[in-house]
Amino acid sequence: MASISSPDTARQNTARRGLYARLSIGQKRTLWAWTFLAVPILFYVVIRFYPTGNAMVLSLQEWNLLGDRSWVGLENYRTLFSDPVFWQVFRNTFVYLLLGTPISLVISFIIAYHLDKVRFMHGTIRALYFVPFMTSAVAMAWVWRWFYQDVPIGLFNNWLATFGISQIDFLDSTTNALPSILAPAIWAGLGFQIIIFMAGLRAIPRTFYEAAEIDGVSTWTVLWEITLPLLRPTIVFIVVLSSIGFLRIFDHVFNMTTANPGGPLNSTKPLVLMIYQTAFSSFDMGYAAAQTVVLFTILLIVSLIQLRLLRDR
Amino acid sequence: MTQLILRDLVKRYGETEVLHAINLDVAEGEFVVLVGPSGCGKSTTLRMIAGLEEVTEGEIEIGGRVVNNLEPKERNIAMVFQNYAIYPHMSVRRNIGFGLKTAKLSKADKNARIDEVAATLGMTELLERKPSQLSGGQRQRVAIGRAMVRDPAVFLFDEPLSNLDAQLRTQMRLEIKKLHTRVGKMMIFVTHDQVEAMTLADRIVIMKDGHIQQIGTPAEVYHAPANTFVAQFIGAPAMNLMSATGTSSGVRLWNGAKVSMPDLSIAEGREVTFGLRPEDLKTNEGDVLAGTVTVAEPLGSETLVYVDVDGSEIIATAPGRTPPKAGDKITLGLSGTDAHLFDTDSGVSLRAG
Numbered sequence: 220m221a222s223i224s225s226p227d228t229a230r231q232n233t234a235r236r237g238l239y240a241r242l243s244i245g246q247k248r249t250l251w252a253w254t255f256l257a258v259p260i261l262f263y264v265v266i267r268f269y270p271t272g273n274a275m276v277l278s279l280q281e282w283n284l285l286g287d288r289s290w291v292g293l294e295n296y297r298t299l300f301s302d303p304v305f306w307q308v309f310r311n312t313f314v315y316l317l318l319g320t321p322i323s324l325v326i327s328f329i330i331a332y333h334l335d336k337v338r339f340m341h342g343t344i345r346a347l348y349f350v351p352f353m354t355s356a357v358a359m360a361w362v363w364r365w366f367y368q369d370v371p372i373g374l375f376n377n378w379l380a381t382f383g384i385s386q387i388d389f390l391d392s393t394t395n396a397l398p399s400i401l402a403p404a405i406w407a408g409l410g411f412q413i414i415i416f417m418a419g420l421r422a423i424p425r426t427f428y429e430a431a432e433i434d435g436v437s438t439w440t441v442l443w444e445i446t447l448p449l450l451r452p453t454i455v456f457i458v459v460l461s462s463i464g465f466l467r468i469f470d471h472v473f474n475m476t477t478a479n480p481g482g483p484l485n486s487t488k489p490l491v492l493m494i495y496q497t498a499f500s501s502f503d504m505g506y507a508a509a510q511t512v513v514l515f516t517i518l519l520i521v522s523l524i525q526l527r528l529l530r531d532r
Numbered sequence: 533m534t535q536l537i538l539r540d541l542v543k544r545y546g547e548t549e550v551l552h553a554i555n556l557d558v559a560e561g562e563f564v565v566l567v568g569p570s571g572c573g574k575s576t577t578l579r580m581i582a583g584l585e586e587v588t589e590g591e592i593e594i595g596g597r598v599v600n601n602l603e604p605k606e607r608n609i610a611m612v613f614q615n616y617a618i619y620p621h622m623s624v625r626r627n628i629g630f631g632l633k634t635a636k637l638s639k640a641d642k643n644a645r646i647d648e649v650a651a652t653l654g655m656t657e658l659l660e661r662k663p664s665q666l667s668g669g670q671r672q673r674v675a676i677g678r679a680m681v682r683d684p685a686v687f688l689f690d691e692p693l694s695n696l697d698a699q700l701r702t703q704m705r706l707e708i709k710k711l712h713t714r715v716g717k718m719m720i721f722v723t724h725d726q727v728e729a730m731t732l733a734d735r736i737v738i739m740k741d742g743h744i745q746q747i748g749t750p751a752e753v754y755h756a757p758a759n760t761f762v763a764q765f766i767g768a769p770a771m772n773l774m775s776a777t778g779t780s781s782g783v784r785l786w787n788g789a790k791v792s793m794p795d796l797s798i799a800e801g802r803e804v805t806f807g808l809r810p811e812d813l814k815t816n817e818g819d820v821l822a823g824t825v826t827v828a829e830p831l832g833s834e835t836l837v838y839v840d841v842d843g844s845e846i847i848a849t850a851p852g853r854t855p856p857k858a859g860d861k862i863t864l865g866l867s868g869t870d871a872h873l874f875d876t877d878s879g880v881s882l883r884a885g
Contacts, residue, residue, distance in 0.1 A: 429584050430617035434631040434682070435605020444630075448621040 271515075277508035284502050295509035304485055305493070305510075312466060312490045314397060315404075316521070319465035320458060323405045323412060327457070330409070331416035332446075345414070352410035360474030363403040364390070367475075390475060393486040400487050404471045408464060412457050419453030420446070455529040459522055466518055467491050490514045534560045534595040534685040534718055536581070542589035543576050543742075551576055551742045553590065558720065558735075563712050565721045567729035568739035568765070574722045575690055577739075581720060582611050582688050595685055605634065610679035611688040614695060616671045618663050624650075624674050625659040631682045649681045652714070669700045676711070689721040693728060705731055726766050730754070738762050760879040763807050763872060769836055769847045772813070775876065776806035782868055787842040789820050793868040796883065804882065807872035810836065813848035815856060818865020821846065825860045839864065 242250065278295055282288040299305050334344060351359065366374040367389035376386040389399040423446065431441050447454075469491040473480055480496065481488025490510065498507035536558040543551035551573045558564050566574040579585040581592060583604035591598050599607045610631065618627045625646055632642045650656045653673045663671055672692060679687055689708070693701045709732055712719055723729055729736050730750045738745040738753060738761075745765075746758040757763035757771075764770040776783040778798030782791050783806055791806070798804060813821075815837065823841035828850075835855035839846045839862065848864055856862050873882040 424615060424617065426613040426615055426617040427619065429582075430611070430613060430678075431630070432584065433582060433604040433609065433611050434633065434678075435603065436630070436633045440633060444622075445619060449619075451621075 274508045274511050277505055278512045280505045280508075282504040284504055288505075291505065295506045296513075298506060299509055299513065304488075307485050308481075308488050308490055308493045311397060311486070311488055312468075312517075315401060315468050315489055316462055316465045318398070319401055319405055319468075320461050323408055323461055324454070324457060326405070327409050327412035328416055331413045331420060332442075334413065335417055335420045345417070348413050349410035351407045354407070356407065356470040357474050359403055359407060360471050364475050367399055391483060393483055396476070396483060396487045400472050400475050403475075404465070404468055407471075408461060412461065415453060415457055416450070419450045423449050451529065455526065458529065459525050462521055462525060463518060466514070466521065469495070490517075535593070536686060536718060536720070537593040538577070538581075538590070539593070540590040541577070541580065541587065541592065543573070543580060543585065544588045549742065551580075551588075554739075554742075554744050556737060556744070556747065558718055561716045561718060563709075563719045563721065563732060563734045564737060565723060565729040565733035565735075566737045566739060567723055567726055568745075570724060571741075572739040573742040574724075574737075574739050578611075578688050578690055578720060578722045581607075581686070582609055583607050608685040609688055610682050610684040610686075611690065612672075612675045612679050612692045614691040616675040616692075616695075618671055618674050618678070620663050622662075623659065624655065624661050624663070624666070624677075627663065627674055628659075628677045628681050631678050635682070645681055649677045652680070652711075653677050668696050669704055672696065672704055673707075676708070680711075680715070685718065687717055687719040689719065691723055692721075693723070693725075701728075708732065726768065730766070736766075738765060740765075756881070756883065757807075757872065758881055760805060760807070760874045763874070763881075767809060769810050771807045771809050771872070772846050773874075774806045774808075774844065774846075776804050776873075778802040778804060783873070785821075786844070787821075791820060791866065791868045791871065793871065793873070795869055796873060798873065798882070803876045805874040805876050805879070807874060808866055808870060810847045810849045812866060812870035813846065814865040815848055815850040815862050816865075819863035820866050821864040823862065823864070825856050825858050825862060828855055828858055830855055837862070 239247070239250075277288070279290060279292060280288040281291045281295075330348065334341070334348075337344065365372065368374075368376065370376045370380050370386050373386075373389075375389070379386055388395060390396050427445055427449070428441065431445060436444075468489050472487050472489055472492055473495075476482050476487055481492050491514065494507050494510045494514065497503050497510060536556075538554055538556040540553040540555060541551060542549065542553050554573075554577065556564075566577060568574050576585060580587055581594075583599070583602065587600045592600055594607055594609070619630070622630070628646050628649060629642060632645065635642065637645070646659070647656065650659055653676065655670065655673055655677070658666065658670060658674075663674065666674065672695075675692070692708075693704055696704060705728060708719075708721075712732075721728075721732060729738075733750055735747060735749055736753050737747050740761055746753055746762045748756075748758075753762055753766050757766060760773060764773065775786045776791075778800050779790065780800055782793035782796075783798060783804060784790050785806060821839075821841045823839040823846065825837050826840050826845070827838040829836040829838075830852065832852055834852045835850045837848050837850050837856055839848055841864070846864065850856055874880060875882060
């Protein structure tokens with residue numbers, strides 16, 4: 220039996236459900252949105268923003284992890300900027316960035332561009348490129364360390380010896396060590412970048428290429444004038460992400476130079492490793508915090524510049 | 533003299549044959565529409581003409597030259613795609629000019645050519661805009677402009693109006709027809725919409741399952757459909773088909789009603805399919821069939837009435853001003869001379885020509 224509630228009952232219902240029932244649909248939606256957002260917001264405030272703020276405060280203090288914190292003002296920064304090791308580390312970090320990002324971008328694009336056209340064993344090949352990304356950086360670093368050993372242990376030097384070429388000091392030379400560490404770092408990140416590039420390539424409608432084919436333009440023109448401009452958002456994403464990755468490089472360096480972290484003679488030491496050593500070898504937390512703030516600033520500036528440069532006009 | 537000839541054209545993907553030896557001649561300046569339900573091979577045919585799909589067997593000849601193994605750019609054709617395929621990061625000018633990239637013209641000549649095309653299509657003031665700032669109809673015009681700028685011998689259209697809303701579609705349809713009159717080039721147009729086919733074409737090619745069902749002018753395919761498929765595909769609402777048996781003077785319909793066929797003789801007792809367009813069934817004029825109206829669809833100028841006649845649904849048209857209502861009992865009059873007869877098994881028309 221259909222029953223229609225009288226106006227009186229309806230009013231009673233409203234009264235019973237109270238405040239919530241009186242909200243408009245828009246207000247109710249807002250309320251629910253904030254209810255659900257509350258969890259991640261709480262997480263971010265407690266786990267992310269509070270420590271960040273704390274680190275900034277700490278950078279103006281001196282603290283050995285156990286005793287009291289004492290204010291030192293900008294002393295930590297003054298020490299940092301007059302420390303020659305910092306400038307060496309600063310330079311290294313930017314070498315990782317300026318070599319790593321473009322090289323990995325170009326290699327991953329070339330692989331993705333061609334892999335996109337391969338039908339034979341497509342899935343398997345793609346998986347093979349993705350494996351290094353899933354592998355533990357520590358395990359990988361140690362395998363590469365073995366590759367780089369001297370004759371008769373190291374793989375690369377054994378090859379060189381087979382062809383009668385004199386062996387190369389990969390990790391023990393101040394000039395070769397950084398590129399030698401960068402190589403596996405680039406290799407490890409390729410899989411991810413290739414997957415992203417391929418997704419970007421797949422998103423370009425096929426008719427764009429067919430129209431170009433009918434217009435009879437060259438493959439080169441298609442690449443430069445259609446594929447790359449349309450991949451712009453993908454490229455921005457990869458450049459920003461991989462830049463942040465290379466500016467924060469740590470595990471590859473740490474694991475490939477364990478005997479002398481960041482060596483030889485600080486020639487491979489990145490900023491994160493310096494922070495780690497200041498904090499957990501020298502227990503100079505305030506100084507480490509100042510270095511962290513500098514790294515944070517660099518990351519922020521680099522990301523903002525890239526976004527500005529690469530943003531769609 | 534540009535002529536397009538398809539000779540026993542076959543397309544196979546692996547084992548599956550999707551196009552079964554089709555033959556077609558298109559004369560210079562002709563507007564031919566390939567129409568059929570999805571999967572009938574019409575787009576495949578167009579893409580083979582364009583050179584985007586390889587020819588498995590048979591020949592494609594454009595302007596007296598077999599083009600089977602020529603690249604698209606060497607075929608002197610241009611194509612307009614369903615999703616327009618205009619590049620979002622280029623201005624309208626660059627989009628239109630993209631087709632001139634390989635042309636051996638000076639920059640000034642190229643620009644003059646682009647301006648000329650833009651003027652023809654009435655979008656001179658849109659040249660510096662990006663596609664995102666254009667409406668659907670304007671984007672379609674850019675796509676047509678890019679085809680025009682190269683001055684090809686053959687224009688190919690792959691369902692170019694399908695992404696537009698109904699009103700814009702009607703408008704663009706008219707523009708394409710006007711464009712054809714103006715440039716006078718051969719145009720091959722693919723669509724699944726029979727109204728587009730009827731309104732645009734000089735000749736319609738109706739396809740189904742990789743076979744050509746009928747080639748003819750819009751009037752021919754409408755008034756003399758070659759088989760039951762064409763009869764039902766062309767014309768909205770579709771033609772009524774009823775089973776019937778031959779008699780001495782005409783046919784006897786499935787419900788026993790007798791229709792005399794003065795201009796056709798059918799062997800007595802032969803099973804045939806009797807077809808009649810809704811507009812040839814006159815409500816309340818004559819009483820060959822009688823039934824109850826189940827649904828009335830007023831269209832303004834006329835009303836479509838769905839009539840239940842002895843368990844079968846028959847569509848008829850009634851005048852727009854005094855339409856019957858659902859539940860009304862009405863009679864339907866018809867004349868044997870308007871009727872189409874088809875062989876029941878093969879579906880082929882029994883009217884010659």
